[in-house]
Amino acid sequence: MNGGGGAPELAGTSEPTDAPELAGTSEPTDASEPAGTSEPAGTSEPASTSEPTGTSEPAGTAHFAGPADVARPADPTSAPHPRSAPHPPTTPRPLRIGNASGFYGDRFDAVREMLTGGELDVLTGDYLAELTMLILGRDRLRDPGLGYAKTFLRQLEECLALAHERGVRIVANAGGLNPAGLAAAVRDLAERSGVPVRVAHVEGDDLLARGGWGEGVLTANAYLGGDGIAACLRAGADIVVTGRVTDAALVTGPAAWWFGWEPQEAPYGQLAGAVVAGHVLECGTQATGGNYAFFTEALAAGRDLRRPGFPLAEIHADGSAVITKHPGTGGLVDVGTVTAQLLYETGGARYAGPDVTARLDSVTLTQEGPDRVRIGGVQGEPPPPTLKTGLNRLGGWRNEIVFVLTGLDIEAKAELVKAQLAKALAESPPTHVSWELSRTDRSDAGTEEAASALLRLVVRAPEQETVGRRLTGAAVELGLAGYPGFHLTAPPGKGSPYGVFEARHVERDIADHTAVLPDGTRLAVAGPLRTVELAPVPEPLLPEALPAGPVRWAPLGAVAGARSGDKGGDANIGVWVRSDAAWRWLAHAVTVDALRELLPETAELTVTRHLFPRLRAVNFVVEGLLGEGVAARHRFDPQAKGLGEWLRSRHLNIPEELL
Template structure:
């Protein structure tokens, strides 16, 4: 009997532009790998790179990756590890050239390829102020580069999961319509994409593990698309069903997770322990992708300024009212287009530490005109230093304001995007869109009619919930006593994934945490549209809160502009929880 082929070991060494610099070396030396990926792009990063490119057309890529290769490129080539990264940003060709120059300078034999075509800035008139316009490409271009002999593949804007689907398809020879295998790789890629979030970083139950320096994750991908999520031995953090569930829920929405390669059915994924620091992900089913590609637009939205007044001791509300009236009067001649006041009652009565006796009054102003949020605001705040409430001071000297960005996602027909693989020999290969079917674009509650339909395909997206927990005595306690959560941003919307740690807790959570209950617990969400997506196989609920983040992270519309801590806020809220669960 022929033994099964060994799995493809794909690691991650970066979850964002600014992640741990030494991670590339740590992953290359920590244990065996076949492919090492790095994710450097996010919505805010694209705006930053766009402004860099505006200053110098030769820029627009993540320079950190090039610096990381200074002492690791040779190591990767010696160990036969292929490198795949989206660090090319807005200029993947320039980064590829810079890597070739580095390899030549270091005397390293290295074949470099890149993927382009995602940059659609000049493809049409996107409207005023647009800095970047990039389609989210799939992994097929990466696949072509690797099949063409590349040791290093640089891309621009691809989906985060494409960094895994591309190498996996190249290694196993998957066809473009091997939906289940591709979907399994998409799920593995989504788990890896944020680096140490899969190994315990930002984890609700962080006190149960040593998370002082969590190791970066890797996935052992099998020919059928199933995987085992793990990490190198003797590295910090932990890989558990909980840490993997948390990351799987991060920045997702419903049970169907559409992408350019495949639509992955998150409601089909199963997670089971596979030994210490090992979680097996299997059963993922896939369907055809949409006919369109998500295209991210970033534009300059205007200018923003902020002043944070510190209010200490007694009469906090009266102090806030006084300085607010004074600032409103100063702004009356030329009021900015948007003025937002927020009072954070961080003060405690009879506090032994001055900072604990203080509250924060935050003023945020926005306007298209820089002058309207500059000296007019900062000067007015400074002039109150000796003329306002007792104990007047601010957290930082008021500045002149700064530009802020806006993110918008639009759909672009996939067959209009020039997805191109530029192979190591310089030849250019046009990558056709993935095959699609109308069914993948139908209503979310309709069953798939894709060619891969089988009797064992998961049912339509009307998940059955478990029976409610039997009534019994309850105790007032925080939701986090029995449930974990992770939240994040998708443009101006936020997602909040909540999962139970036991089957009984899931039975209670599924019937208790409704949309109406979420609005009660998180009053900020009350006026917004909220959609709840149950994921029974993960014992999880995923909520999408539309508009919570305004125009996206770059606009900094709220205190937590990426909704990173909304889930922890929810876990801190108290409900009547059955005592049997506590």
């Protein structure tokens, strides 16, 4: 996830147990064992082991299958190249490409599930997000040989031989800050395991050593495109690991290899289609029923959402794609699940990347069959002249104390705590202090927990002392001197470091995009021949409003779905409906002013609304809602994951004909 880029990552989750901890993050153990290793009945292997034209192998080296069923001209010069012709003279079968990770800490068994669940040509894994890069940066400080997603290596320990046997190539951004180190570790694993695979990696995104980024910056990584991945696959790589590429590049690179799209020649529509498919795949099960607004309808229809299957795309040479999943897996794929993921962590109509700018306002979605949604109509434009670069720096120290207020006089108890701690806060003032009272209590409650509210104090400062024992000691001393029923949710700690994310844009030539091929050859990856500065897209015409009629005071979620997420310090909320009549109402009713009224937290912030008539959707971008980004934990929900559900729970007048 680019979150970005993407990509999803949940605060409070994510890394192997030996990774350094940041404020508000805990790290999953990567020692979990697969739930099962049996293959589903009917699993078949790819029928062909043909390799792309021009790929040479050392004698006796086994390698994975390439594009199958491709009738190529005997003389490559006798027919126009696919990029220069309206249609390829011979068309490869669709590329079947799956995803097995939406964030660092996602389901460990997913690689095995995707390899055994059905046919695939390529399996991708997205392990990077803004928070992950910060954690890997601290990892690298401790040991320069680290800086990559170690879980990926453990997954390969179990599944490398299986992928080789089934002819599935693997492309993952698990290299993080050290793709060369991960590639070396994969080679060592393959040698120890006796699995003859060819490993390549992509580098050049790490710009930290160039300097000039400012004080305290731990990571500075440009978001690269998919051409380096394509070059590695053309050279016969079975495993390709990268550093910071866009999440969609994990799909555009294999698509360019599969269909023979040569670097610098621009099939913008085809590339844009692959970008959109990649964006749908990048967050894993969010495309197959995970985090889905209408999950209760799916459950009522008999869908099993306990363990959604991971998604895959069947990408065609024209850039169109079908989103689906392996047969017999949980979850669902319908127009709603794909719409939700399309809107996730996006902004306006132009979805810019290093290879192409995809026009999200051109996307059409069609339910082609059970668990099959076709993406079509995607238009593309030249990419922008600069590369997005993500910076992570240590912002200082953070601490949090949560007071439990029970029973009567909740507001008065909260004011007493604030008054009692005012002296400690004044003597050594933090740079940031916030108090938040969550009225989780109920009147005349049947349990003590239901009768209790939570008062949350969050402090930040450059020095640990300010947020540490000097403050927490003052809070603990209130144990016998505070409000009646005084207690805390947990003993206060000494504070933790927090990070700050910033996005900048740099000239393309600053990044030395390099494909390091399986034989060690270093291939410089050229940038696009043409770029275009991004410009706003004119707002589409509003649909005709519904005629006046009876309305009912009801939650927005009665008719609309939503999905929200983070981009640095900004949040987005995508809202969609499922009928033309509902769209005629939504486009007129849920405006920027309406959003500010429904979500008072946004009232003083800059909010932009983007319309997507083909998706029957509006997308709101709320600037600054998340402060300095997820690692700074500026608010209760630091990644805005629940923001869309809060909006759906808010009431407004809705036409009765829609209910």
